[in-house]
Amino acid sequence: MTDRKNESLSALCDGECDELEVRRVLNQFSSDPDLREQWRRYHLLGSIMREEPVSSIDLSEGIMQALDGEPMDEVPARSQTPVETSVAHTAADNKRSRSQWLMSGAVAASVTLAVLVGARFAYDPSALDGSMSGAALVMNDSQSAMESEAISAITVAANEPVVEPLTVANADISAEELRKAQEVLSQYVLEHENEAINANEQGLPTFVRVANFGADNKTAVRKD
Amino acid sequence: MKWALSLCLLLSVGLIFTPNTLHALPEESGKAELWLTKMSTAFSELNFRGLVVYGDGDHWESLEYRQTQHKGTHLSRTQYLSGIPRTQVRSGNELFCIHSGDHIAGLTPDVFKPLNRDLASKLTTILASYEVGVFSNIERIAANDAVFITLTPKSDDRYAYQLWLERTTGLPLKADLLDIKGDVLQRFQFAELELNVTTPISMFSSSESGHALRLKPTPDRVSSSEASWWPAWLPSGFALQGYNKVSGSEGRQGERLTFSDGLSSFTVFVDHVENDLGPDLTRRWHATSATVRHTRSNTGDFRISVVGELPSVTVSKIAESVTLVDQLASR
Structure with missing residues (x-):
């Protein structure tokens, strides 16, 4: 169609x-x-x-x-x-x-x-x-x-998980630090969900990578 | 006399409000094993097509799923009907995704996981951690009679499952993941199911626009001898399923340890960090909990993260216990 x-x-x-x-x-x-x-x-x-x-x-x-x-x-x-x-x-x-x-x-x-x-x-x-x-x-x-x-x-379009209760141990962090930390945490969640996929064998593309904490928090992408 | 009247009233109210399902008594455990094996076999051997709704009550997605067996190879095709147009085709251990743009983690979820064809091999592990109840109720889902089964954890540190299995084949028509309060955290349900459907083989071929993923083969034995870090506390029944070293920034390596009790799983992430400790966090995305904490050792600063389909209290407790293997041995 x-x-x-x-x-x-x-x-x-x-x-x-x-x-x-x-x-x-x-x-x-x-x-x-x-x-x-x-x-x-x-x-x-x-x-x-x-x-x-x-x-x-x-x-x-x-x-x-x-x-x-x-x-x-x-x-x-x-x-x-x-x-x-x-x-x-x-x-x-x-x-x-x-x-x-x-x-x-x-x-x-x-x-x-x-x-x-x-x-x-x-x-x-x-x-x-x-x-x-x-x-x-x-x-x-x-x-x-x-x-x-x-x-x-x-027709849900977003793949972003819905966020529920958040506990932060360091109460004096800035909003920006918190945002970055949350993004990195989300990335770990996505990596866990994709643990069945092994993209590192035989030179196959890497589909999931862990963002560098606080600095590199972009979405995981395919590297051809 | 008053107390007798009160007791009668209480009993009457109890009878009125007792849900019908409480009248169904769990059947013998042998049947439970039979049904779980049947479910796993159904995913391995059946040819079928169905429309599936999945979500958590707040957000819903839908997909069309087809699978068939062809010359000894398991073929499946998942067309996601909501969100960006995307299709996943599986042929044996080869996996192809067809969509525009880059592949994003979590884009093509396996909604049937962990109730898939690998489950039969984990039956002993599952039965060690969960009480299985098979109920005599027959319900009707997607125009098929379904047997109701519960998988209740023996300890409160993980979630429960409710399954509705198709009466003749054991295929799960509906599955709920529940927390200890009985709240539904995740659900999938067939809206329509056609059993013994022959799908043209051409539908399982990936087009040129598709790109390949590779499924990780399940190892017979997973070696953890290389692991530098290990959780001193594990929920009962969980065993190591996978171990990886990954390259991080500046050539530093991280470690990934995945554990499972046959149904639930969690991953421990250990990453070397420098001058960027950040906050310790705990968060929950419906069924998935995640926690991050930081620790310092003589080799540097590390971020310990635990993510899994477990209550947040459990993942926090696991994360708190993760320590260097050397220190663990000296305890």
């Missing part, structure tokens, strides 16, 4: 398409199985992340119905057997972790809602201020913020 199609699909999921773009992408579904598969993947993965039962409901038709001003009450399921996912709740699960996992789900769930609601609004002239507007434009600021957060949760 081309990058342009990927971008369009991503924008559709983000609720960032205007009506014409929505129609264009959805029309391609019928002739482009890759695009349709990618759309299905987005929703399947999103459902797993939200720990909710997964069903392979085709939202695209519902969106098209909304654009055409038809009721969306009967969104048809795909002909194949629905995939269901059960979520195990064990004794080890506690309230805090549950709430964290569900929080990301609640936010992400708003995206699907935003696409559907946005599509309705996009068709409803009374909801627009005279110009052609996309779904994202008719959402308020808080919805947009939630949407952005949800999308970042689904």
Whole structure:
């Protein structure tokens, strides 16, 4: 699938398409199985992340119905057997972790809602201020913020680990010293994670190197 | 009389709020070994394709994984669906990464580690450190029935695992890494799984844009005789898995010692530093903890760092114990 199609699909999921773009992408579904598969993947993965039962409901038709001003009450399921996912709740699960996992789900769930609601609004002239507007434009600021957060949760780009509690023994160090020390520590973590890779044999390139503390803390790079 | 009423009330409340899973009793340990072996075999022998979600609750990534066996060679292909476009292809011990730009450490993680095909060879080590529970519950994940298994550490210095293994093959459909409070630190879960799928061999070939990595062969015996530094304290069950000397700045060498109990692992980094001691730090990235401390010996100043999938208290304790082998022998 081309990058342009990927971008369009991503924008559709983000609720960032205007009506014409929505129609264009959805029309391609019928002739482009890759695009349709990618759309299905987005929703399947999103459902797993939200720990909710997964069903392979085709939202695209519902969106098209909304654009055409038809009721969306009967969104048809795909002909194949629905995939269901059960979520195990064990004794080890506690309230805090549950709430964290569900929080990301609640936010992400708003995206699907935003696409559907946005599509309705996009068709409803009374909801627009005279110009052609996309779904994202008719959402308020808080919805947009939630949407952005949800999308970042689904399409995480960063490989940077999330930092949790930090203990510093030398309390009188400068912020710059602390920053450098943390970067070096991060580098050690990455090296540990890649311990299975031995790049030093037979002259193969070095993929991971340890930064010189406080002076050379760039990201590990391949040396061809 | 009041105390009897209170007791009845307490028992009633307890019955109401007891989770269903507590009704499942662990089965005999022989089954535990069987399931763990089955899981390892599944990674070695099965042909399958699946969509996998992995993360820690705050950050999520997704990937598509395929593996097949071809003429006795294990082939796998991991296409990462989030983040920068990148693919990793494995053919036996050859590993190729396909992406733009330089290879960054941690770019193509093995999300199934340590629940992979090498696990069967570590079974004795694992069972020495973990209690394995096989529960009679059958749950449904990615449209497959799953058996629920727990790996609970015998000591509090490491994390626990919860596994949901596909009922017929033992393939892990879902895995959680838990801290002592039961918080999920890491999770992977199949969103979709197709077993016995034949993937075209062409999908496992690396294109010209790919670059090679090399997997470190697992040595039969790891020699630590060259190590100058050693942790005086190790959590029970951990043994040396790898030892390396690396070139540091100004020709100075550093040492790397990797230990594992079959599931968790940690690495001790020893580096010679000069005029730049920096602060001592301890930090945790969800399941991974890291600590740095500095020490002075008659041969100079050294930075001792320990990184591993262990609680921060444990890695700190290990780091504090790292000392020169000569001094260790004289103790």
